[in-house]
Amino acid sequence: METSWQKVNTFAMERFLLLCFMCMRSFTIAAEEERLPNRCEVCKFLTVELQAALDKTVRSKEVLEVGAVLDTGKRKRKIKYNTSETRLTEAVDNICEGILQYSVHAERPGSLRYAKGTSQTMATLKNLVHKGVNVELGLPYELWDEPSVEVSDMKKQCETMLEQYEDVVEDWYFNHQEERLERFLCETHILNSSEQGCLQEVWKGDLGFKGSKNEAAREGEAERKSHHAGEL
Template sequence: MHKTKHFAQAWLLLFMFVVHFEIIQSDDKGEGGLDDPHRDPSLCEVCKYLATELKGRLDETGKTHDVIETGYGFDEKKKKKEYKKTELRLIEALNDPHVCEKILEYNVHAERKGSLRFAKGRSQTMETLHNLVDKGVNVELGIPYDMWDTPSAGVAEMHRKCFKIVEDFEESIEEWYWNHQEKDLTTYLCANQVLRKDDQECLSEKFGGEKKSKKAKQSERKSTKASSNTETGKSKGDNGQHDHAREKKQEL
């Protein structure tokens, strides 16, 4: 029991050292360097996630079979039209609330490469730290706990640039909506209009599922080993009691 407790404490110290080392290492590589997961988002990354969020909203409303009536005045005959083919659907997808507000739901996942570092949900590191706090461990990151999940500077910058793309290419988005929905929005808007030909690499980066870092796998193996040792100790103790009982029975 004491060995398991000491092991857990040692693992915690090791984990905190690794987190601190990663932060220092990231700073040493230089702000904005290609290996820095906290570098400013590229235009490619901003457009990629803008298109992702807009497609997501349109996919949701495209499944409805609602019909709306258009026309004004008592004498004018109302026209019925499918909601998914109306201008109202596009306006709501873009502005109700603004599609760029969805960008604030993203976080930087430092364990991922390229544009994949931007994703919704907590990173592996932050999830582990939150779990430690939930278990009563005192974790100090230099910022208040209630600010741990606030958008990072990179996400805030992506949020700002997203508004700029929508403003500058609103007509292109409308053209796609009315006449080219059979084409992929990311290709139509980002690859063909917003981005230079030499700045489209991020568009081909696909997420293939969460992969645990080497350090996380090592920690899991150590935890499993410690748990296994504890169970083995209990098992030996149980066997000893059974053996003693059998000896008593034979004596009788």
């Protein structure tokens, strides 16, 4: 059970985090363009979303019939759904919309600041609001969970990148699925070697926050599954 002293310390820490956040915000607004996602980050999360979409149907046993029945009596050609163009088309359709589910976790470094779920900073600010503290971020409270400028920009870049490298994605899908999508698309075809730093960044959790070990385990497991699926 939390003691009164612990409650005081918790509240003091939250106020301190709020002060730090507001100070950081004053510096980062001026450098907003520098904080927009780079090509490495865009490619990284494009492949994450595409692989996740494909993984949803990887075990499908559906068989498609293609082609028309001719007067000669020839039957329609049958192909497996999980190797069909239809599956790829459905996975790619609106794939970049998934980027809008990401939040900016300002407390994390590099590309790790982009992740789904509420950031530690935002969770702290909301907790302060619920306790009656007046927190002013320059926009209504009901808009706090709307996609940020960074996330919206990543979604736009994702759409452009997908359009530019559509042929490469198709080549991977039909001919190179034994190779991890991130490696094939980002490392081999899109990014220069000097741009690939973010691909090595893996979230290991912030041990300074309660529950972060579980969060790290969940995210680490999800990433391992994504990588394994790409190597099938």
